[in-house]
Amino acid sequence: MAIATRFLLGALNGLLGPIKAYSIEVCRPEHEALGISLVGTAWGIGLIIGPALGGYLAQPAEKFPDLFSPDSFFGRFPYFLPCLCSSLFAAVVLVICIWMPETLHKHKARHDENKNDEALEAHQSDYKDKDEQIPSLDDKKSLLKNWPFMSSLITYCVFSFHDMAYSEVFSLWAESDRKYGGLSLSSEDVGQVLSVTGVSLLIYQLSVYPRTNKILGPIKTSRVAAVLCMLILLGYPYMTHLSGTALSVVLNIASILKINLASTIISSSFILQNNAVPQDQRGAANGLSVTVMSLFKSIAPAAAGTVFSWAQERQHAFFFPGDQMVFFLLNAIELLGLVLTFKPFMAAPESRAA
Template structure:
């Protein structure tokens, strides 16, 4: 295959995908503007997902749905899972649509859904309304599948890791900053009585302010989508009409037939399985961490306020940015995708196991330990998400990327729905067995996390090398 950039005559006029290929051929640098737009749209989409976790405990109390304090975790888990149930049902559809009409329309529609339904969630005064708005938000927010494909398509092959790391980092940052916003701004009449009055709208709807702030940010991002270029090729028989160069077609997908059945594509399926197992753990962890920290010490928690856990998550978000800017790319270049996954999974196991022992700490020592573990855990999680996303996108050609990422998002959403619901039920059960002889209290929760993380590590260790062999790309090892 010719290694030189394609000539202007090899492109189809009026095709946005060809226009993007022409732009990449003429500018070999990093597409900073496009990556910035990818970052802010991804953050806007991710912010609502976990923004409720710091105040979900208090929200369930205020909605008067739990019969006793120990049952709050169960209802909180169901509410947290409702978003992922909706995304599970719709992700494949959005991925297929993105392969038909383009990436940009789905991205824009997803941001609109955040503006509307995240605001409605903040106005919820009944449990059924809260769980319904979260479900609809998950079903209509089809961002994840097309944005991953988009981040690959705006970059030259040598910048693919950077493109997907921007998505993973922005997504992870949204999952961290979202709870920070929720923790700082929920129940403003109690946290900031000098600013917000009990008879104001924020007194009647104590969880509206964080949701409204996120929706306003999403509305601003929606305007910026005007400058978001389309990347999908809008003409038939792309592989025969357009002579693709190494700049416009991934070297990892060069030998993969564009019409290969995705469900029989083992490189794709193996990376999706690894991705799902990890996200099961990561979503359960994201819900349990705030629940554990705000619960009373008599139940094995830390008795934090929502503002204190917001501070922890904000510090973790700042650490994640530093890791993304200065550390991740050298690590990825040195280790590759698979070894990065293995190393990050192995290091996560002792970090998770250390949490129950933090209840013996207090003051400065507790803060130092919690901040350190939160920062490192977030950074390791971003490494795994980016590497598995790269493996998925390298396993297919462009005209199947939306569908492939849709399958990934669908499967991942199923596991993410199980994560909060299962973790919430497990947390409630753990609080009722503080004095059990076998893994009392939080130790049973943490032990379950360690088991899932070990399964994830074994998968990376034994099966993902087959992915590398299948796509003939040994440099990923």
């Protein structure tokens, strides 16, 4: 039942693709990075508030006995309240979406268009030149034949695989015993590190990334971020020599830098994908992107866990013993993604080449 429910939640949650397309289309070209950053920021806020709120509302009969009796409906179904609240929140968002103006205009213009539609129509002039330099639907009917899009999609999937594998490995490595190359941290310590990292991600996406992308462009920004990620990962195995405050400070800094650099690559990939297709195909392109990315992310945790278990058995190996092998393989995947950002593999529209 739990697996079926999770499957339905994933299958029916087709929001991320349209949201990415919408954020690109309602922003002027010079503000695309900020629009994509807002999507990432909203996602990050959800990842922080969602689990916290779910944990706070779960088992209300035990936490709030004055409000919920153990014999009540909420006492017999201790996890119904957080599910109810999330469903009500989704219903409110659905109602709000009714007033959101459409960005894909195929109807004839009417004289009584509201101001929101007129404002969005004004944005279309900004995209006219951009879309003219992107192959039209008549030239490329299939997204699979659009190599600028497909090259950015494949690169995006490689980096997404790396990020998910890193997320899986980080917690296992941080909580494993020091004799196995870990840090012997508690789950609370790891949670604190991830919370601090999450807050930093919100600040970075809103303030730093848009400026960086404006200066370097999405491709060069991705390359710089990938190189820095590899350098940071090289130092992870040596954190076992630290302890106390020094370990806490270094680990938090490394985690903040790693996650923010990873978000830089993902946000840049979003921009490349949306700029590689005409407006008519952006919804389908983002839907395909999310679908393929989800497949890679579903494989990554199992692969990372298997490699981590294997690495624990080779603590005294000559070539990258123990967890050094884990981080070496993570860097190998990151290096593959970096290589894919160069020609002849990576192709970008001439007007957007970086």
